Amino acid sequence: MTATGREWWRDAVVYQIYIRSFADGNGDGVGDIDGIRSRLPYLVALGVDAIWITPWYPSPLVDGGYDVADYRDIHPSFGTLADAKALLDDAHGLGLRVIADIVPNHTSDRHAWFVEALAAEPGSPARSRYLFRDGPDGGSAPPNDWRSAFGGPAWTRVTEPDGRPGQWYLHLFAPEQPDLDWINPEVRAEFESILRFWFELGVDGFRIDVASALAKSPALPDLGYSDAENGGAMLMPWDRDDHPHWDVEAVHDIYRDWREIGDGYDGRMFVAEAIVGPPDRLAPYVRRDTLHTAFNFAFMHAPWDAAALRSVIDDTLGALGAVGAPAIWLLSSHDETRHLTRYGRADTRVQGLARERVQPVDLELGERRARAALLLMLALPGGAYLYQGEELGLRQVENLPDDALQDPAWTRSGGDVRGRDGCRVPIPWSGQEPPFGFGPPGSTPWLPQPAEWRVFTAEAEADDPGSMLALYREALRTRRDQPGFAGEPFRWLDAPGDVLHFERGAGLRCAVNFAAEPFALPVEGRVLLASTPLAGRVLEQDTAAWFTAGA
Numbered sequence: 001m002t003a004t005g006r007e008w009w010r011d012a013v014v015y016q017i018y019i020r021s022f023a024d025g026n027g028d029g030v031g032d033i034d035g036i037r038s039r040l041p042y043l044v045a046l047g048v049d050a051i052w053i054t055p056w057y058p059s060p061l062v063d064g065g066y067d068v069a070d071y072r073d074i075h076p077s078f079g080t081l082a083d084a085k086a087l088l089d090d091a092h093g094l095g096l097r098v099i100a101d102i103v104p105n106h107t108s109d110r111h112a113w114f115v116e117a118l119a120a121e122p123g124s125p126a127r128s129r130y131l132f133r134d135g136p137d138g139g140s141a142p143p144n145d146w147r148s149a150f151g152g153p154a155w156t157r158v159t160e161p162d163g164r165p166g167q168w169y170l171h172l173f174a175p176e177q178p179d180l181d182w183i184n185p186e187v188r189a190e191f192e193s194i195l196r197f198w199f200e201l202g203v204d205g206f207r208i209d210v211a212s213a214l215a216k217s218p219a220l221p222d223l224g225y226s227d228a229e230n231g232g233a234m235l236m237p238w239d240r241d242d243h244p245h246w247d248v249e250a251v252h253d254i255y256r257d258w259r260e261i262g263d264g265y266d267g268r269m270f271v272a273e274a275i276v277g278p279p280d281r282l283a284p285y286v287r288r289d290t291l292h293t294a295f296n297f298a299f300m301h302a303p304w305d306a307a308a309l310r311s312v313i314d315d316t317l318g319a320l321g322a323v324g325a326p327a328i329w330l331l332s333s334h335d336e337t338r339h340l341t342r343y344g345r346a347d348t349r350v351q352g353l354a355r356e357r358v359q360p361v362d363l364e365l366g367e368r369r370a371r372a373a374l375l376l377m378l379a380l381p382g383g384a385y386l387y388q389g390e391e392l393g394l395r396q397v398e399n400l401p402d403d404a405l406q407d408p409a410w411t412r413s414g415g416d417v418r419g420r421d422g423c424r425v426p427i428p429w430s431g432q433e434p435p436f437g438f439g440p441p442g443s444t445p446w447l448p449q450p451a452e453w454r455v456f457t458a459e460a461e462a463d464d465p466g467s468m469l470a471l472y473r474e475a476l477r478t479r480r481d482q483p484g485f486a487g488e489p490f491r492w493l494d495a496p497g498d499v500l501h502f503e504r505g506a507g508l509r510c511a512v513n514f515a516a517e518p519f520a521l522p523v524e525g526r527v528l529l530a531s532t533p534l535a536g537r538v539l540e541q542d543t544a545a546w547f548t549a550g551a
């Protein structure tokens with residue numbers, strides 16, 4: 001609870017730290033816990049309530065840490081458990097909460113359980129923690145037609161301990177990320193114990209990786225999609241009710257147990273990464289006896305279009321309001337093209353890992369829209385997640401050299417899809433040249449930073465009132481100070497179709513103009529903040545403003 005008696009996670013602004021790329025304390029080119037600790041004052045000044053740190057566990061980093069080898073320790077290049085504890089203490093001392101990332105759908109292939117499974121016999125208890133199956137046709141074909149999110153089949157055949165080709169194991173992501181079998185009680189017990197381990201260390205919550213994938217239809221039936229229907233066969237569509245591995249009903253039982261565990265510790269929470277299509281599919285994840293919150297991907301995936309955004313907002317508030325859960329808005333993450341770049345394209349939708357291609361972009365337009373989108377997002381009731389660097393106006397780095405790319409999607413697609421490295425380029429903090437304060441002078445960040453980022457450093461933007469950083473700070477300060485932002489009630493106000501105009505809480509109003517035709521703000525009311533300087537009380541195209549209802 002907060003001092004006002006509200007549960008903090010209902011309207012928190014959470015800052016996502018992609019640990020490898022945030023701040024490098026030891027100069028090895030990779031971000032780490034010491035780096036995060038050194039930047040906590042920056043996050044306090046920015047005005048966020050909490051941080052979410054992407055996986056920090058020991059890992060071969062085949063998928064940026066989403067391949068966990070040991071869930072109860074810290075990767076040596078990120079620090080130690082003692083460092084993690086020190087970070088939690090520092091953050092709490094500064095009034096910031098800390099959300100860790102739990103990866104329960106799959107482990108790394110270097111996890112002790114998988115090593116044991118490979119050495120064990122088919123049918124053994126060690127194998128039953130994962131999804132090992134015999135293939136048809138004498139074992140030579142995969143057990144079904146499921147595809148990996150990173151390209152290629154979702155099955156890999158193992159060599160049995162006696163040297164013969166043997167069973168297949170399921171991996172919805174890379175082959176180095178074998179899926180666990182959540183029907184197995186040992187798997188459930190192990191993760192419950194992992195949750196307790198970190199709650200006891202002091203984490204305030206967990207972001208749950210691919211939360212909608214854990215349960216599978218027990219018979220593992222074929223999906224029956226052709227490659228053509230599947231848009232190149234990378235990410236499977238999840239928009240069907242009987243999908244055998246996305247959003248299977250049994251998944252909610254797991255989270256009922258997790259909620260009970262979380263409720264045993266004061267003020268802890270979960271946020272689900274559940275990519276489930278329309279918001280009414282999200283509601284079951286956030287009922288009062290399941291998880292607290294879930295990312296609203298429908299909002300993030302929507303194009304820059306008034307009608308599309310309005311309908312996502314309505315559907316979200318309707319579906320989640322019905323189960324008493326807050327909406328959680330976000331515009332970017334470590335998995336998608338940075339929204340500033342996306343909003344500068346002809347097609348402004350998220351196209352997803354599967355289909356993302358470098359496209360012509362108008363970055364000035366993208367920046368204008370990104371500024372307006374921030375005010376839209378932060379005016380909506382609920383919580384919001386910011387992705388590191390968006391507050392600096394970072395854009396997608398679309399020209400990373402091929403040999404720098406590390407996303408498994410790049411190799412798994414045979415170089416067809418460049419993957420997500422372009423949104424993971426290390427943060428520019430200060431100075432005129434790389435590493436821009438990301439690490440000590442002379443260190444080499446794990447992905448190259450563009451020379452032009454000298455104008456996007458936190459240092460360069462700090463004292464520039466027109467910078468993206470200034471807008472984020474001002475927006476977060478206003479959101480904290482204005483009582484209107486504390487209220488849940490939401491209603492649309494009159495406006496032309498290409499304008500989003502609404503009132504939230506006690507008299508807090510927001511308007512966003514998508515049309516070429518300027519939109520005149522009501523004559524009463526005080527303007528609190530505008531995404532770009534206003535000429536009079538008129539909103540030009542792709543701008544937004546916050547204002548009060550009364551005088």
Ligand code: NOJ
Nearest residue numbers: 063066173209210334335
């Ligand atoms: C979602 C994570 O955000 C992404 O980065 C990762 O590749 C997949 N889950 C697999 O863990």
